[in-house]
Amino acid sequence: MIRARSISEPTIKDTIIHRMDPRAKIIMLVAVSFIVVALDNPETMLILFLTVLGGFIPAKMPLIKLKTLGFLLLLLIWGTMYSQALFYSQLPRTVIFTIISPDLPFLGWFTHGGLFIYKEGIHYGAVQALRSATVLSLGLLMGWTTDPRDMLNGLVRLKIPYSVAFMVVTAVRFLPIVIAEVATVVAVQRLKGFKPTKFGYGMIKTALGILTPTLANCVRRAGVLAVSIESRAFRANPTRTYLKELRCSNFDIAIITITVSLAIAIISVKILFNLYTSEVYYSTYLREIYAFARWYL
Amino acid sequence: MKPILLALVLVLLTLPLSTAQDVGFAPEEMFSFSVQVPYGAKEGGLAVQGSNLSAYLFVESFQHGDMDVRVHLDLPDEFEVKDETVQMFRLHTEYDDWYRFIDFHVPPDVPCGIYTINTTAYIDFGDQHEIIERKTTLRVASKNEISDMISIVSVVIPSDEDGVGDPSRPENSIILQEASPFINKIKKIAGMGDSNEDVRVSYVGVEIENNGDEAVPLIVSYEILDIKTMQEIGEFKPTLMGMSSKTFSYSNIILPARSSKVVGLPIYTTDSVMGGEYLLRARVTVTGSNWDAATSDNKITAISRNWTSVVVSLVAFFLSITTIGIFVSRSNEIMNSFKTRHLVMISLFGTASFAAVNIPMTFLWEISHAVFGPFSFLFTGIFYEVILYMLIVAAVVLIPKPGVVFLLLMVRYLLNGIVLGHFNPVFLLSYSVNAIILEIMLYAAGTTRGNMDKLKTGLACGVADAISQYVSFSLWMVLYRLFYSDWYLKANILIDGFIYTFIGAWLGIKLGSKLKKVVE
Numbered sequence: 001m002i003r004a005r006s007i008s009e010p011t012i013k014d015t016i017i018h019r020m021d022p023r024a025k026i027i028m029l030v031a032v033s034f035i036v037v038a039l040d041n042p043e044t045m046l047i048l049f050l051t052v053l054g055g056f057i058p059a060k061m062p063l064i065k066l067k068t069l070g071f072l073l074l075l076l077i078w079g080t081m082y083s084q085a086l087f088y089s090q091l092p093r094t095v096i097f098t099i100i101s102p103d104l105p106f107l108g109w110f111t112h113g114g115l116f117i118y119k120e121g122i123h124y125g126a127v128q129a130l131r132s133a134t135v136l137s138l139g140l141l142m143g144w145t146t147d148p149r150d151m152l153n154g155l156v157r158l159k160i161p162y163s164v165a166f167m168v169v170t171a172v173r174f175l176p177i178v179i180a181e182v183a184t185v186v187a188v189q190r191l192k193g194f195k196p197t198k199f200g201y202g203m204i205k206t207a208l209g210i211l212t213p214t215l216a217n218c219v220r221r222a223g224v225l226a227v228s229i230e231s232r233a234f235r236a237n238p239t240r241t242y243l244k245e246l247r248c249s250n251f252d253i254a255i256i257t258i259t260v261s262l263a264i265a266i267i268s269v270k271i272l273f274n275l276y277t278s279e280v281y282y283s284t285y286l287r288e289i290y291a292f293a294r295w296y297l
Numbered sequence: 298m299k300p301i302l303l304a305l306v307l308v309l310l311t312l313p314l315s316t317a318q319d320v321g322f323a324p325e326e327m328f329s330f331s332v333q334v335p336y337g338a339k340e341g342g343l344a345v346q347g348s349n350l351s352a353y354l355f356v357e358s359f360q361h362g363d364m365d366v367r368v369h370l371d372l373p374d375e376f377e378v379k380d381e382t383v384q385m386f387r388l389h390t391e392y393d394d395w396y397r398f399i400d401f402h403v404p405p406d407v408p409c410g411i412y413t414i415n416t417t418a419y420i421d422f423g424d425q426h427e428i429i430e431r432k433t434t435l436r437v438a439s440k441n442e443i444s445d446m447i448s449i450v451s452v453v454i455p456s457d458e459d460g461v462g463d464p465s466r467p468e469n470s471i472i473l474q475e476a477s478p479f480i481n482k483i484k485k486i487a488g489m490g491d492s493n494e495d496v497r498v499s500y501v502g503v504e505i506e507n508n509g510d511e512a513v514p515l516i517v518s519y520e521i522l523d524i525k526t527m528q529e530i531g532e533f534k535p536t537l538m539g540m541s542s543k544t545f546s547y548s549n550i551i552l553p554a555r556s557s558k559v560v561g562l563p564i565y566t567t568d569s570v571m572g573g574e575y576l577l578r579a580r581v582t583v584t585g586s587n588w589d590a591a592t593s594d595n596k597i598t599a600i601s602r603n604w605t606s607v608v609v610s611l612v613a614f615f616l617s618i619t620t621i622g623i624f625v626s627r628s629n630e631i632m633n634s635f636k637t638r639h640l641v642m643i644s645l646f647g648t649a650s651f652a653a654v655n656i657p658m659t660f661l662w663e664i665s666h667a668v669f670g671p672f673s674f675l676f677t678g679i680f681y682e683v684i685l686y687m688l689i690v691a692a693v694v695l696i697p698k699p700g701v702v703f704l705l706l707m708v709r710y711l712l713n714g715i716v717l718g719h720f721n722p723v724f725l726l727s728y729s730v731n732a733i734i735l736e737i738m739l740y741a742a743g744t745t746r747g748n749m750d751k752l753k754t755g756l757a758c759g760v761a762d763a764i765s766q767y768v769s770f771s772l773w774m775v776l777y778r779l780f781y782s783d784w785y786l787k788a789n790i791l792i793d794g795f796i797y798t799f800i801g802a803w804l805g806i807k808l809g810s811k812l813k814k815v816v817e
Contacts, residue, residue, distance in 0.1 A: 029720045037722060037776045075663035080779070086671055087780040090573030091599075092525040099670060112784050115671060121780075131777050132721070139718020151715055161628035167644035167704065168711045174645060175716065178652045204804070207684050211653065212808060215691065216815045218645035223816075226638035234637055238629070277600060279472055282465035290467075 009176075010144050016251070017059040018145045022154025024252035025142040031259035032138050036131040038263075038270040041297055045130040052138045059145050069140055073133050080132065081125035088121025095119075148172040150244070157246055163235070170225070174218075181217055185210045269293050324420070324427040328364065328388070329357040332416045332431045335514055335584055336398060337551045341434040343511040345443050347405035348586035351398040356418065358388035365421040370399055373412045377402040403437055403585075411436045436511050440590075443583060446509035449593040450557060452579045453502035460502025460561030471499045473570055473601040499564045503579045505550075505591070506557040514584035517560045518547035522576040524596065532570040549584065572601030606771040610726075613768050617729035624703070631700060639696050640704075646692040647708030654685050655713055671785055678793035686758055686801030687808050689735070690744075694809025695816060697747045699740055706732040723772045731765040751806050758802035763794035 012018065032052070039045050056066065086099070095116040100107045102114035143151075149169065156165045194206050248256075273293035275281040335342050336353040344350055352372070358364045370382040379400040386395050412435045420427040438446070453462040454469050466472075503517050521533040534546065548560045574596060581591040624631060632640070658680050665673040693701050710728045714720035735758065739745045742757035770786055773779045 026720075033720060033722050040778070072659065075660065079663035079666050082666055083671075084780060087782050087785065089571050089780045089782070090601075091530075091571050092523055092574060094525065110784060110788075111671075112782065128778055135721050136718050139714060139720050141718070142720075143715055143718050148715060155711075159625060161625065161632060163628070163632035163640060164704075164707060164711075167640055167647070167708050168715070170641060170644040171648040171651070171708050171712050172715060174648050175652060175712070178645070178648045179656070182652055204679065204683055204800070207653070207679075207687070208804060208808065211649070211684070211687060211691075212811055214653075215646070215649060215688075215808070215812055218649055219642060219695070219812050219815050222638055222642035222645055225641045226636070229641075230637050235633070276465075277467045277470065277472070278602065279466055284464070287464075 010146055010148070011062055011065060012147060013060055013145075015059050015145070017055060017141065019249075020145075020255070021246055021248045021252040022146050022150045023157055023246060024248060024255050025146060026151075026154055026158060027256050028259045029135075029138055029142055031263035033135050034263045035259075035266050036134050038267050039131075039297055040270075041295070042127045042130070044296055045127065045134070049130050049134045049137070052134050052141065055138070055141050059141060061144060065140075065144055069137065072136060072140075076132055076136060077126060077129040080129035081122050084125030084128060085117045085119075085121035086115060088118045088124055090120070090124070093118040093120045150246075153242060153244060153246055156242075162240065166234070174221070178214065178218070181214050182210060185213050266297060270297055273297070324429050327358070327360055327422060327425075327427065328366075328420065329355070329359070330368075330418045330429050330431060331355045332370075332414070332433055334414050334433050334435050337514045337549070337584070338433075338512050339551075341411075341436060341511050343436045343438060343443075343509070343513045343583070344403050345583045345586045345588060345590070346403060346407055346409070346437060346439055347588070348583060349400065349402050350585040351400050352414070352416075353396065353398055354384065354416065355394065355396045356386075356388065357392060357394035359391060360422060361391050362389075362423065364388040364393075366395070367419040368397075369417045369419075371415040371417070372399075372401055373414070375404065375407045375412075377404060407437050409437050409439050409442065440588060443513075443590045446507060447513060447515070447552075447581055447583075447590040448506050448508070449579055449581060449591045450504040450506050451502075452577070452593050452595045453504075454564075454577060454595065454597055455499040456502030456561055458500055458561050460500065460504070460559040462502060467600075469595065470598045470600055471564060471566075473498060473566060473572060473599050498566050500561045501564055501577065501579070502559050502561050503581075503593075504557060504559045505552060505581055507552040507554060510554045512551050512553045514549070514551050515590070516547055516549055516582045516584055517562065517579070518582075519562055519564075519577055519579045521564075521597075522578055524574050524576045527576070530570070530575065532567045533565065535565050535567045566599075570599060570601075572599050574598055603774065606774045609768055609771040610775040613726045613730045613772060616733060617726050620729060620733055635696075635698070635700070635704075639698075639701075642695065643692060643701060643704045644708050646688055647705050647712060650685055650688045650705070650709050651712045651716070653688070654680050655709070655717065659717060674789050674793050678797040682762065682793050682797035683801040683804070686762070686798050687805040690754060690758065690802045690805025691809035691812055693739060693744055694749060694806055695812055697745055697749070699736055699745045701745065702735045702739065703732040706735075723769070723776055726772050727765065727769040730768045731762070734761040734764050737761075749806055749809075751803055754806060755799040755802040759795040759799040762798040763790045766790045766794035 032048070036045070036048065039048070056069070061069075096119045097117040098114065099117065100111050100115035102108045104114070108114055146154075152160075152165045152169050152172075155168070156162055189206060189209050194209060269289055270293060272281075272286055273290055276286070276290050331353075332355075333339060333342070333353040335344060335350040352370055354368055354370065356366055356368065365385075365387050367383065367385045370384075372378055372382065379402065380397075382399060384397055388395060414433050414435055416431045416433070418427075418429045418431075420429070453460065455466045455471060456462050501519055503519070505515065505517060507513050520529050522529055546562050546565065548562060550558060550560060552558055575598075577595045577597045579593045579595070580589050582588060583590050635643075658677065661680070662673075662677055665676045669676055689702055689705060692705055706728050710724060713724065736745070738757035738761040739754070742748075742753040743750065744754045744757065767786070767790055770781055770789070774781065
């Protein structure tokens with residue numbers, strides 16, 4: 001059973017990935033997020049996904065984390081394949097299974113002519129899922145190899161307002177506590193006879209029963225915490241210092257340069273290619289670029 | 298003098314005779330008479346065994362006055378004539394004309410070879426009687442001979458009206474029109490829309506070559522087929538001005554001997570055409586026959602773009618960038634307007650929303666998809682809408698100020714990124730748009746100004762989330778190239794976006810009121 005802690009808490013080790021500057025990690029994550037949105041070529045998307053997965057090898061992640069990653073990827077890819085198998089709207093498409101027949105009263109009409117599983121949609125979904133899978137894998141790699149304090153330090157150095165960073169630190173710090181409280185309240189509710197998984201109004205009633213005591217604790221805690229941090233001169237000065245200074249190594253600078261340059265280049269080429277395919281702008285000088293985008297991006 | 302006078306008398310006497318002789322005309326000056334077998338072939342024609350053809354007869358008068366004409370078309374006995382071969386008519390004035398198509402059938406078992414066709418016109422004009430003969434030849438060839446003679450050299454998609462390829466447009470592709478009813482309505486309102494719903498999108502250029510020694514009457518056409526089933530896609534042949542576009546998308550040509558020609562044919566489409574891969578089959582048939590003398594199959598891609606989603610995504614992008622930019626540039630001012638206790642409370646509500654919604658839904662989302670299929674939103678909406686909005690509205694009840702929703706959703710997004718790795722541009726834009734619209738709606742409803750009206754707050758949240766849902770789906774469709782059916786989008790927006798959110802907001806006020814007692 002995968003527990004929430006196995007997802008939420010980083011594994012601190014001394015590897016090349018762990019040593020990376022959090023700013024480099026965040027910039028790389030943002031750059032890769034833009035790259036996956038720009039790409040359309042399945043082979044290139046697969047290479048990028050495998051490259052990201054390859055990052056877990058030097059990070060020496062524990063088995064539980066790898067299992068979690070595998071489980072999440074499986075769910076994600078399955079979900080995208082399933083939804084696209086249903087909604088695929090390109091030709092050719094081959095019906096392999098009928099979920100709702102067009103003749104079925106009400107549902108046939110409601111779904112505008114039935115609901116089918118299309119063979120080509122399954123393949124299309126698998127390819128498109130690579131985008132989400134790449135971002136999810138890289139995000140988890142970054143999250144699992146970075147202490148939240150370092151991550152937030154990195155965000156602050158990237159001009160995220162300190163107060164916001166503080167709020168996120170607070171949220172991260174209290175996440176295990178809130179999860180534990182929710183689990184306790186659910187256990188108590190069950191003992192009282194509630195069924196948390198009962199569909200419909202029962203779920204809402206249970207949610208209200210769980211959220212009220214959990215949030216009441218949050219409200220109480222907020223008061224105490226506010227007094228505590230104000231007594232430590234929170235927001236007393238416009239600028240503040242940090243115990244741990246972040247320094248970018250040559251490796252970090254190289255990673256930032258490569259990923260950002262790659263993202264800018266790929267996005268620029270794809271914009272030009274899309275302008276061409278949309279019959280908006282064409283230049284004979286860019287024919288090589290169009291060909292490159294068509295075959296590799 | 299006598300001889301001179303005698304000569305003069307002789308001239309005067311012979312003058313009426315010469316004048317009378319000048320009244321008669323040469324036949325070619327009296328009228329024009331032409332024969333084309335088959336129609337269109339000005340020289341020797343060509344027919345394939347088993348074809349139905351028409352001979353074309355044309356007569357035009359160049360004289361004033363009644364001209365009686367009898368035309369006799371003498372077709373070889375081997376041919377089956379379907380009309381009268383003898384035609385009689387009268388032309389009344391100068392440039393009055395007459396024409397007829399005489400249909401005949403060339404049976405499949407007719408021996409191949411060159412057949413001579415004689416046509417005779419008998420003309421009575423006043424006292425003048427003329428007979429004119431025209432001799433044409435028709436070569437009857439077998440299918441094999443025609444196949445060797447006629448070939449499709451190339452098919453260019455897209456091309457211009459003349460069939461010439463345009464390198465500025467992607468090869469073997471056609472760009473489909475916007476399929477969005479929303480954009481179509483705007484176009485119509487702005488007067489930019491085509492009054493006809495069916496729109497021509499492109500041209501295909503077909504180059505045909507004739508290696509034979511006769512001019513060949515040909516029909517060049519195309520059909521677009523499903524690449525798997527090879528069934529013709531009707532949407533590419535819509536009805537235009539009350540007629541099938543098949544009427545417009547073919548070309549009738551006479552291809553001279555030893556020549557080639559490029560023909561441009563329009564490609565039409567309707568809104569219901571889907572993007573994807575198709576097979577465009579160019580066809581060349583000899584006039585009068587249904588048999589394809591040459592075909593050429595070409596794989597084409599129909600590129601469909603939902604411009605509404607693209608525009609919505611662009612608006613969401615600029616809205617988010619602007620809002621985030623304003624927030625970052627004025628962050629001190631904004632954050633200082635909140636007490637430390639409020640910031641802590643918002644972050645804890647962010648944590649609670651993350652723990653109660655994001656973490657369970659990471660697993661339940663896909664599992665519910667597997668169990669409930671496309672109707673899983675009825676289940677997932679309980680978390681994503683009811684519980685989430687209970688938390689958001691409860692936070693607003695406790696801190697009734699503009700900016701609370703924005704901060705709460707920002708914390709939730711950053712937590713989602715740091716803990717679950719969901720630093721995803723779609724999430725960033727969705728959360729931003731959701732926060733902006735919700736802030737505006739709650740301010741308009743008075744909720745963030747301290748007026749806690751359950752109905753107004755519920756409606757504000759419902760409308761805001763319905764819009765956010767639409768934006769979110771548009772982002773997934775554009776940035777992650779995913780497909781969603783219209784009914785699915787509408788059901789999600791109505792049930793999840795509006796109804797569930799309304800319930801969540803309603804309950805959120807109740808929850809907030811309870812928590813307020815804790816604060817007090």
